[in-house]
Amino acid sequence: MRLRLLVALMGVGAALLCAMPAASYAQSCEMKLGAMGPMSGGAAQWGLAMKSAAELAAAEVNAQGGVKIDGKQCKVVVVPYDSKYTADGAAAGSNALAAEDIHLIIGPVGSPEATGIKPVAARNGQLAWNAAYAKNSLEPKFPLMFHIAPGPAVWADAVIKRAEKEFPMKSVALIAPNDQGGTDIVSVDAEAYKANGIKTSEEYYQRGTTDFAPIVTRILASNPDVVDTASSPPGDAGVIIKQLRLAGFKGPIGRLGGPGTAEILRVAGGLDVVKNFYWFETVPTEDPKVQEIDSLYKKLLGKDPVGGTAVWADLPAARMTLKAVSLAGTDNAKAVAAELRKMPVDDPNIGKGYWTGKKQFGIAQELSFPFGIGIIKDGKNLGVERQPARPD
Structure with missing residues (x-):
């Protein structure tokens, strides 16, 4: 009797082991x-x-x-x-x-x-x-x-051309940190704007800055049609936009840098503050x-x-x-x-998508997937438009 019980229990144990999820192993x-x-x-x-x-x-x-x-x-x-x-x-x-x-x-x-x-x-x-x-x-x-x-060398032109349909522009001021994370991106963004006949100026700040009043003052004095926050981190970009609006800037604001629109809106104070905005999304969100x-x-x-x-x-x-x-x-x-x-x-x-990078970097180890272009106009989010993946 005990032997039969032991065999039965062993059988149950084996069955339970086989039934365990693969994650257990x-x-x-x-x-x-x-x-x-x-x-x-x-x-x-x-x-x-x-x-x-x-x-x-x-x-x-x-x-x-x-x-x-x-x-x-x-x-x-x-x-x-x-x-x-x-x-x-x-x-x-x-x-x-x-x-x-x-x-x-x-x-x-x-x-x-x-x-x-x-x-x-x-x-x-x-x-x-x-x-x-x-x-x-x-x-x-x-x-x-x-x-x-991919970086803005691949997609900046597409974003600018889409933005111009909503926000005609002749000049843009670009803002970014004064390190490689800012200067490299701004230089590529500026080339893309210029290729579309748009005059550019540049402003840089020390990473960690929380008061952008001096930069805002200089921007207002130069009177650009658009301000682009480029690769400024989302938290910084939100503060920049908030201070621009408080200082009276009425023009559209762009972002040819990186994702983070939800955080930018939160920090800046919402759609009514941001008002007119265009941006690049790394995926069709x-x-x-x-x-x-x-x-x-x-x-x-x-x-x-x-x-x-x-x-x-x-x-x-x-x-x-x-x-x-x-x-x-x-x-x-x-x-x-x-x-x-x-x-x-x-x-x-x-x-x-595609493996890319050979053309720009000399090595094809970059992922290129479909991306998106977002538009906010008159305080209304018009959504993110899907763009196809781009090969080298």
């Missing part, structure tokens, strides 16, 4: 994935978006049993690092993550961070995905650096498949993602990296990079 080993970007200060939304994207990609693969390394199913754990939008911060982050045996990094975000991380990550044998719009975001001498999306990403995050992680639409733009890179790990059977950066280069650019939520 991921506990036998662990792979750490870095997530880097500014997670404090005016650009915090962008860094937190990197973290949220990495978390969702990790949760998706963990629900399927994790990534396959050396024949084992390994759980992915995200380790964030606040690189504070500085070169030194990103370099320190690379070393800190390397000390935890982390070979793959989603991030960093800005041009100063990209400059700081490239040589250090190369020494550490780390693969990283930057989202910078610097003119040297990618370089052939750093083959383990990948790029999340009104596509239901794209919006579905937030629901996926909440379903798998039990909370809302942090970082706004930038999360959606950062996610494909994180997903592709983890897929490449399983294909390579290792988290060795060189092996993962080799698998990435062979993969098609195709995300279940964002759609199909």
